[in-house]
Amino acid sequence: xxxxQESGPGLVxxxxxxxxxxxxxxxxxxxxxxxxxxxxxxxxxGLECIGTIYYSGSTYYNPSLKSRVxxxxxxxxxxxxxxxxxxTAADTAVYYCARQTLYQLLPNWFDPWGQGTLVTVSS
Amino acid sequence: SYELTQPLSVSVALGQTARITCGGNNIGSKNVHWxxxxxxxxxxxxxxxxxxxxxxxxxxxxxxxxxxxxxxxISRAQAGDEADYYCQVWDSSTVFGGGTKLTVL
Numbered sequence: 001x002x003x004x005q006e007s008g009p010g011l012v013x014x015x016x017x018x019x020x021x022x023x024x025x026x027x028x029x030x031x032x033x034x035x036x037x038x039x040x041x042x043x044x045x046g047l048e049c050i051g052t053i054y055y056s057g058s059t060y061y062n063p064s065l066k067s068r069v070x071x072x073x074x075x076x077x078x079x080x081x082x083x084x085x086x087x088t089a090a091d092t093a094v095y096y097c098a099r100q101t102l103y104q105l106l107p108n109w110f111d112p113w114g115q116g117t118l119v120t121v122s123s
Numbered sequence: 124s125y126e127l128t129q130p131l132s133v134s135v136a137l138g139q140t141a142r143i144t145c146g147g148n149n150i151g152s153k154n155v156h157w158x159x160x161x162x163x164x165x166x167x168x169x170x171x172x173x174x175x176x177x178x179x180x181x182x183x184x185x186x187x188x189x190x191x192x193x194x195x196x197i198s199r200a201q202a203g204d205e206a207d208y209y210c211q212v213w214d215s216s217t218v219f220g221g222g223t224k225l226t227v228l
Contacts, residue, residue, distance in 0.1 A: 037217070047158075047166065047209055049217035060216055063124065096165055103172065106213050109156035111168040111177060 002027040004097050004114035012121050018084040022097030029078045030055040035100040035107040038082045040093040052100050052107050087121045094118050127220035134226045141197040143223045145210030153212045155193040160207045200227050
Protein backbone atom coordinates (compact mmCIF):
# COMPACT_ATOMS: atom_id res chain seq x y z
CA UNK A 1 0.00 0.00 0.00
CA UNK A 2 1.04 3.63 -0.37
CA UNK A 3 3.55 4.82 2.22
CA UNK A 4 5.17 8.19 2.85
CA GLN A 5 8.38 8.80 4.80
CA GLU A 6 9.77 12.16 5.90
CA SER A 7 13.50 12.71 6.15
CA GLY A 8 15.80 15.58 7.04
CA PRO A 9 17.67 17.24 9.90
CA GLY A 10 16.06 17.13 13.31
CA LEU A 11 17.80 20.30 14.47
CA VAL A 12 17.97 23.62 12.64
CA UNK A 13 19.52 26.87 13.86
CA UNK A 14 17.46 30.06 14.09
CA UNK A 15 17.47 32.16 10.90
CA UNK A 16 18.53 29.16 8.80
CA UNK A 17 16.50 27.12 6.31
CA UNK A 18 14.55 23.99 7.26
CA UNK A 19 14.67 21.35 4.52
CA UNK A 20 12.67 18.11 4.48
CA UNK A 21 11.98 15.45 1.88
CA UNK A 22 9.05 13.06 1.64
CA UNK A 23 9.63 9.79 -0.20
CA UNK A 24 6.57 8.06 -1.62
CA UNK A 25 6.56 4.28 -2.01
CA UNK A 26 3.93 1.84 -3.17
CA UNK A 27 2.51 4.27 -5.70
CA UNK A 28 3.39 7.05 -8.11
CA UNK A 29 3.68 10.68 -7.16
CA UNK A 30 2.58 11.42 -10.73
CA UNK A 31 -0.94 10.20 -9.97
CA UNK A 32 -3.47 12.48 -11.65
CA UNK A 33 -5.91 12.48 -8.76
CA UNK A 34 -3.72 13.69 -5.95
CA UNK A 35 -1.76 16.55 -4.51
CA UNK A 36 1.04 16.02 -1.99
CA UNK A 37 1.11 18.09 1.16
CA UNK A 38 3.11 19.19 4.16
CA UNK A 39 1.40 19.64 7.53
CA UNK A 40 3.01 20.57 10.82
CA UNK A 41 2.08 20.32 14.49
CA UNK A 42 3.91 22.30 17.20
CA UNK A 43 4.28 20.42 20.47
CA UNK A 44 0.93 20.20 22.26
CA UNK A 45 -0.86 22.17 19.55
CA GLY A 46 -3.06 21.54 16.54
CA LEU A 47 -2.45 20.83 12.87
CA GLU A 48 -1.42 23.48 10.35
CA CYS A 49 -1.20 22.89 6.61
CA ILE A 50 1.96 24.42 5.15
CA GLY A 51 1.19 23.75 1.51
CA THR A 52 0.57 21.20 -1.17
CA ILE A 53 1.92 20.38 -4.65
CA TYR A 54 0.75 18.58 -7.77
CA TYR A 55 3.17 16.47 -9.79
CA SER A 56 3.16 19.15 -12.49
CA GLY A 57 4.53 21.63 -9.95
CA SER A 58 1.32 23.52 -9.23
CA THR A 59 1.22 24.62 -5.60
CA TYR A 60 -1.05 26.02 -2.92
CA TYR A 61 0.56 27.61 0.13
CA ASN A 62 -0.75 28.66 3.52
CA PRO A 63 -1.05 32.45 3.20
CA SER A 64 0.55 32.96 6.62
CA LEU A 65 3.70 31.05 5.59
CA LYS A 66 3.80 31.77 1.86
CA SER A 67 6.67 34.25 1.99
CA ARG A 68 8.99 31.66 3.58
CA VAL A 69 7.89 28.39 1.96
CA UNK A 70 8.87 26.53 -1.17
CA UNK A 71 7.52 23.07 -2.00
CA UNK A 72 8.98 21.21 -4.95
CA UNK A 73 8.53 17.80 -6.56
CA UNK A 74 10.97 15.33 -8.14
CA UNK A 75 8.95 12.79 -10.09
CA UNK A 76 12.04 10.81 -11.09
CA UNK A 77 12.72 10.06 -7.43
CA UNK A 78 9.05 9.89 -6.37
CA UNK A 79 9.75 12.60 -3.80
CA UNK A 80 8.57 16.04 -2.84
CA UNK A 81 10.34 18.51 -0.63
CA UNK A 82 9.80 21.42 1.74
CA UNK A 83 12.00 24.43 2.33
CA UNK A 84 11.13 26.93 5.07
CA UNK A 85 13.43 29.90 5.38
CA UNK A 86 14.34 32.18 8.28
CA UNK A 87 13.14 29.76 10.92
CA THR A 88 12.53 30.68 14.55
CA ALA A 89 11.63 28.69 17.65
CA ALA A 90 7.98 29.03 16.59
CA ASP A 91 8.73 26.68 13.68
CA THR A 92 9.60 23.84 16.06
CA ALA A 93 7.08 21.12 15.26
CA VAL A 94 6.43 17.62 14.03
CA TYR A 95 6.32 17.85 10.25
CA TYR A 96 4.12 15.42 8.36
CA CYS A 97 3.80 14.70 4.67
CA ALA A 98 0.58 13.27 3.27
CA ARG A 99 -1.26 12.56 0.05
CA GLN A 100 -4.17 14.93 -0.62
CA THR A 101 -6.98 13.70 -2.82
CA LEU A 102 -8.49 15.91 -5.49
CA TYR A 103 -12.26 16.32 -5.42
CA GLN A 104 -14.19 18.67 -7.69
CA LEU A 105 -10.78 19.74 -9.01
CA LEU A 106 -9.59 20.94 -5.59
CA PRO A 107 -7.26 19.37 -3.01
CA ASN A 108 -9.36 17.90 -0.25
CA TRP A 109 -8.67 15.18 2.32
CA PHE A 110 -5.27 13.82 3.43
CA ASP A 111 -4.72 10.07 3.42
CA PRO A 112 -2.35 8.43 4.11
CA TRP A 113 0.10 10.36 6.28
CA GLY A 114 3.77 9.80 6.96
CA GLN A 115 4.82 9.05 10.52
CA GLY A 116 6.11 12.58 11.02
CA THR A 117 9.50 13.97 11.95
CA LEU A 118 10.29 16.35 14.79
CA VAL A 119 12.26 19.42 13.80
CA THR A 120 13.62 21.58 16.59
CA VAL A 121 14.80 25.12 15.96
CA SER A 122 17.54 25.96 18.44
CA SER A 123 21.06 27.28 18.53
CA SER B 124 -9.40 33.66 6.13
CA TYR B 125 -11.84 30.88 6.87
CA GLU B 126 -12.01 29.62 10.44
CA LEU B 127 -13.20 26.33 11.92
CA THR B 128 -14.25 26.19 15.58
CA GLN B 129 -14.17 23.01 17.63
CA PRO B 130 -14.79 22.49 21.35
CA LEU B 131 -11.55 21.91 23.24
CA SER B 132 -12.86 18.77 24.88
CA VAL B 133 -15.77 16.34 24.81
CA SER B 134 -16.45 13.57 27.31
CA VAL B 135 -18.56 10.47 26.76
CA ALA B 136 -19.44 7.49 28.90
CA LEU B 137 -18.25 4.12 27.71
CA GLY B 138 -20.76 2.67 25.25
CA GLN B 139 -22.59 5.97 24.74
CA THR B 140 -22.62 8.35 21.76
CA ALA B 141 -20.11 11.17 21.36
CA ARG B 142 -20.71 14.15 19.11
CA ILE B 143 -17.90 16.49 18.13
CA THR B 144 -18.86 19.68 16.33
CA CYS B 145 -16.99 21.82 13.85
CA GLY B 146 -18.37 25.29 13.26
CA GLY B 147 -17.75 27.53 10.28
CA ASN B 148 -19.56 30.13 8.21
CA ASN B 149 -21.86 28.23 5.85
CA ILE B 150 -19.78 25.09 6.35
CA GLY B 151 -22.67 23.10 4.95
CA SER B 152 -21.60 24.27 1.49
CA LYS B 153 -18.13 22.77 1.91
CA ASN B 154 -16.70 19.26 2.03
CA VAL B 155 -15.66 18.42 5.59
CA HIS B 156 -13.12 15.79 6.53
CA TRP B 157 -12.31 14.38 9.98
CA UNK B 158 -9.10 12.93 11.44
CA UNK B 159 -8.36 10.97 14.58
CA UNK B 160 -4.96 11.43 16.23
CA UNK B 161 -3.77 9.31 19.13
CA UNK B 162 -0.78 10.40 21.25
CA UNK B 163 2.52 10.06 19.45
CA UNK B 164 0.88 8.98 16.19
CA UNK B 165 0.10 10.57 12.87
CA UNK B 166 -3.50 11.60 12.16
CA UNK B 167 -5.78 9.05 10.52
CA UNK B 168 -8.66 9.95 8.21
CA UNK B 169 -11.96 8.73 9.67
CA UNK B 170 -14.55 10.64 7.59
CA UNK B 171 -14.20 12.35 4.21
CA UNK B 172 -16.66 14.47 2.24
CA UNK B 173 -18.96 14.91 5.23
CA UNK B 174 -20.27 11.37 5.55
CA UNK B 175 -17.93 8.84 3.92
CA UNK B 176 -15.86 6.31 5.85
CA UNK B 177 -12.52 5.07 4.46
CA UNK B 178 -12.07 1.32 4.41
CA UNK B 179 -11.12 -0.03 7.82
CA UNK B 180 -12.95 2.67 9.79
CA UNK B 181 -15.75 1.18 11.94
CA UNK B 182 -19.38 1.95 11.13
CA UNK B 183 -19.60 3.51 14.59
CA UNK B 184 -18.02 6.62 13.06
CA UNK B 185 -20.37 8.82 11.07
CA UNK B 186 -20.58 12.42 9.95
CA UNK B 187 -23.07 15.09 9.00
CA UNK B 188 -22.86 18.63 7.73
CA UNK B 189 -25.50 21.34 7.46
CA UNK B 190 -25.77 25.07 7.89
CA UNK B 191 -22.93 26.36 10.03
CA UNK B 192 -22.06 23.09 11.78
CA UNK B 193 -20.52 19.78 10.83
CA UNK B 194 -20.64 16.92 13.31
CA UNK B 195 -18.61 13.78 13.85
CA UNK B 196 -20.62 11.15 15.71
CA ILE B 197 -19.04 8.17 17.45
CA SER B 198 -21.57 5.56 18.53
CA ARG B 199 -20.97 2.99 21.25
CA ALA B 200 -17.80 4.77 22.30
CA GLN B 201 -14.87 2.58 23.27
CA ALA B 202 -11.76 3.28 25.32
CA GLY B 203 -9.75 3.04 22.11
CA ASP B 204 -11.64 6.03 20.68
CA GLU B 205 -9.90 8.37 23.13
CA ALA B 206 -7.96 10.73 20.89
CA ASP B 207 -7.80 14.20 19.43
CA TYR B 208 -10.17 14.82 16.52
CA TYR B 209 -9.68 17.47 13.84
CA CYS B 210 -12.03 18.72 11.16
CA GLN B 211 -10.67 20.09 7.87
CA VAL B 212 -11.99 21.87 4.80
CA TRP B 213 -10.64 23.48 1.65
CA ASP B 214 -11.20 27.24 1.31
CA SER B 215 -8.57 28.66 -1.03
CA SER B 216 -6.15 26.68 1.09
CA THR B 217 -6.42 23.80 3.54
CA VAL B 218 -7.91 24.77 6.91
CA PHE B 219 -7.94 22.65 10.06
CA GLY B 220 -10.06 23.13 13.14
CA GLY B 221 -8.26 23.55 16.45
CA GLY B 222 -8.96 19.99 17.53
CA THR B 223 -11.12 18.33 20.18
CA LYS B 224 -9.86 15.97 22.86
CA LEU B 225 -12.30 13.10 23.34
CA THR B 226 -12.31 11.44 26.75
CA VAL B 227 -14.14 8.15 27.28
CA LEU B 228 -15.23 7.81 30.91
